Amino acid sequence: MYIIEALPTPVNAHELEILINAEPATIGHFITHGIPHPDIKAHLQNVRAVGTAVTVRMPGNDGGILHYAMGCARPGDFLIVDRCGERITAALGGAMAYAAKQAGVAGIIVDGYVTDLGELREHGVPVWSRGASAITTRVIGHEGEFCTAIQCGGVIVYPGDAVVADENGIVFLRPGRVVELAQRAIDFQHNEKHTLARLAKGEKFPDIVGSRSTIEAATRPRG
Secondary structure: OEEEOOOOOOOOHHHHHHHOOOOHHHHOOOOOOOOOOOOOEEOOOOOOEEEEEEEEEOOOOEOHHHHHHHHHOOOOEEEEEEOOOOOOOEOOOHHHHHHHHHHOOOEEEEEOEEOOHHHHHHHOOOEEEOEEOOOEOEOOOOOEEEOOOEEEOOEEEOOOOEEEEEOOEEEEEOHHHHHHHHHHHHHHHHHHHHHHHHHHOOOOHHHHHOHHHHHHHHHOOOO
16 A cells, blocks of 8 residues: 655755754764664765655565655655665665756665665765665555655654755754754864864863863762
8 A cells, every 4th residue: 555645844944054064973962863773874975965854665675656756856855765674675776866866856865775876876866775785676566655754774754854964874853953953063063173273282182071080080089
C-alpha cells in the first residue's frame, strides 16, 4: 500500500541562511537528539547543505516511491529516505542524482545504500548513505510512503524538519529551534577563533577551556 501526504511547509529561508553557517559538529556540542547514526556518511567532501526535510519510506526493493518523491521535490528540499532496515539494495544512482540536480534538491540522505558513486559526485548533489551496492531497485508497485514521519539512522524525522549536513554528520531540527541552535553554534565557532589565537601565543588547551581546573578540583583530597 502507498501512503501519499502533502508536501510540508518549507523552512523559512532566513532561518536556513543562518543555519548554513552552523557546523553540525558544533551543534553536536549542545544536543544529542536529532543526530542520526554516523554510519550514514557523505559522498562529497567540503560541502555543507541545508534544506527542508521531505520524507520517503521505501521498504524492500520497490523504488517507485522515491521516483514519485523526485517528481514532487521543490528547490531547496532535502530528501530523507528510510530504507526500513534494508541493507542490500541501492535506493538510487546516477540518473536519480541528475534528476535531483534538475529539480534543485538541496541533498539526499539514504539510511541504506546507493550506487554510481562517480556519477553522484559528477552531478554534484550532496548525498549521504551507509555505502554503495551494485544491486538496484525495481518499480514493482507494492508499497511506500511520502511525507510521513520516518526513521533515519535511529532518529525520527518529520516532514518540514530543517536539515543541516556536511562531511562530519547530519542534524535534523524542528523548525522552532533552528535559529536558537544555529546562532548558539555560530557564537561557539566564533569564540573558538579566540581559543586558537591563545594557543598560538603559547597557552595550554586545558587552561584555556577550563578542563585542568575541573580535573584538579575533582582529584583534590577531601577532608
